Amino acid sequence: MIKQVPATHPRLKSLIIREKLVNGFTRGLVAREGLIAHGRGEAFDYLLGEKTSAFALDATQAAAATLLLAKQPIISVNGNVAAVSATDIIELSKYANAPLEVNLFYRDKKREQAIERELLKYGATKVFGVGPNASARLPDLDSERRKVDPRGILVADVVVVPLEDGDRAEALVKMGKKIIAIDLNPLSRTASIADITIVDNITRAIPSLVYAIKRINNLTNKEKQKIVNKFDNKRALAKSLEIIRGAMT
C-alpha cells in the first residue's frame, strides 16, 4: 500500500508506522478494532507534533525508576504493540526484567498465538497469557477482557500497559497494582487513572524507556525512589494538554 504514497508526502513517518500495522493486521496480529484505535492515536500524535515532549521524558524517567524498583513487573502486549514495536518491547522486557504477557481486548486463540509467535520470533524467551495460560480472572470486568495469566498480570506489582483500555486499566488499579501507561490521549481514562502516563507514540516511548533504564540502573534504590516521588502525573498530563492546545492556534 505504501507504494502508492509518494515520498514527498508530508507525513511519511506516520505512514510507515501505519503500514506496519496494516501488515500486522494481514498477518493476524491486529484486530480490526486495533486499526481504528491506531487511527485515534495517529490523531493525537499529529496534535503533539509527532514529537516526544519534555513531559513525556519526565514520565519515562519515572517509569524506568518504577520498573527497576518493582518486585514483579510485567509488560502487557496487545496486537498493535506486537505489530509496531515487537523488537522494542522485547528489549524493554530484558532490561526491565519484566516478562511479556499477551493481553487482548478481543481475545481470540489464533491471534494470541500469532502474537506469541511474533514475539518468540524476535527473541522473546517466554510469553505469558496465551490460551489456557490466561486462566485467572480480573474482578469487575466482563467476559473475555477479564482473562490474565496467574503467573503474570494477576500477581504483578507493576504493570506496563502500552495502549490499554480504560476499564481494564481501572480494574488493575483497583487491585492495587502500579500502572505505567503509554497513551497518546492525555484525556483518556487510562491516562488519568495510571500512576505514570507516558503521553507519546509507543515507537518513540519504548526505546526511550529502555534507554532511561540503562541510564539509571546503577543508582541506589533511594535515588530511584526519589525520581519516582518527584514525578507528578497530573501535572505531566496537564502539560501534554497544553502542547495540544498550542497546536490548535
Next chain:
Amino acid sequence: MIKQVPATHPRLKSLIIREKLVNGFTRGLVAREGLIAHGRGEAFDYLLGEKTSAFALDATQAAAATLLLAKQPIISVNGNVAAVSATDIIELSKYANAPLEVNLFYRDKKREQAIERELLKYGATKVFGVGPNASARLPDLDSERRKVDPRGILVADVVVVPLEDGDRAEALVKMGKKIIAIDLNPLSRTASIADITIVDNITRAIPSLVYAIKRINNLTNKEKQKIVNKFDNKRALAKSLEIIRGAMT
C-alpha cells in the same frame, strides 16, 4: 464485537458507528486504511464533544445553498461513507440533485463494486465512477488516485467530499471546482483547502445538510447566494479549533 461492550460504556454511540464500519470492512466496502482513518475521525469527534457546533451548522447552511446553486454538483463516496452513511448520502443525492460517484484512495475493482451494490441496495438509481467508468484522470496526482468518471467529478462544478484525502482535494481545487468537505479535523489540508468545510461527524452532518436543503429550497437564487457570501470558512475553522482547545482545559 459490540456484544462484548457493556451498555454502560460511556461512548456507546461512537461504538455503534464503529461497529457499522467494522461490519462494512467485513463486507468488503471499507479498506484497512479506512479503519485507521475512522479512528482519526473518532479522536477529533471526541475532542469536539461528539456534538454538532453552531459553526458546523453555518457551514452546512452555506453548503446547502451552494449545492442548490450548482449547475452540475456531484457527491464523492468512499468505503467509509458507504459503510456508515449509505441511506443518508442517497437522500442527499436526491435532494441536492447530485449524482453519487465512487471515488477511492485505494482503488480496487471488488471494493468499487461492493460500494456500488450497497448504494443500489439502499435506493440509489445510478452510481458513477465504477470500474471502466472511472476513465478520466485528474492532473497532478499519482496512479490510482487520479481516476474519476468523465460524466461525474471531471465535469462537476461543485464536489461534495466527505472524508477526502488532502492531495485529491487540492487537485480538485486546482481544476477550479468548488469543494464542500466534511472533515472532523479542522487542521487537515482538505479542511483548509475546501471552499466550505463542515467540521462534523458525517453521521450528523449529512442528515443536517439534507434538512438545510429542504429548508432553503424555496429561496430565490439571490437569497441563496447571500447565504454563501456570508459564510467565512476560515473563521468557521478557527471557531472549531477553539472548541477543541476548550476540551483541552
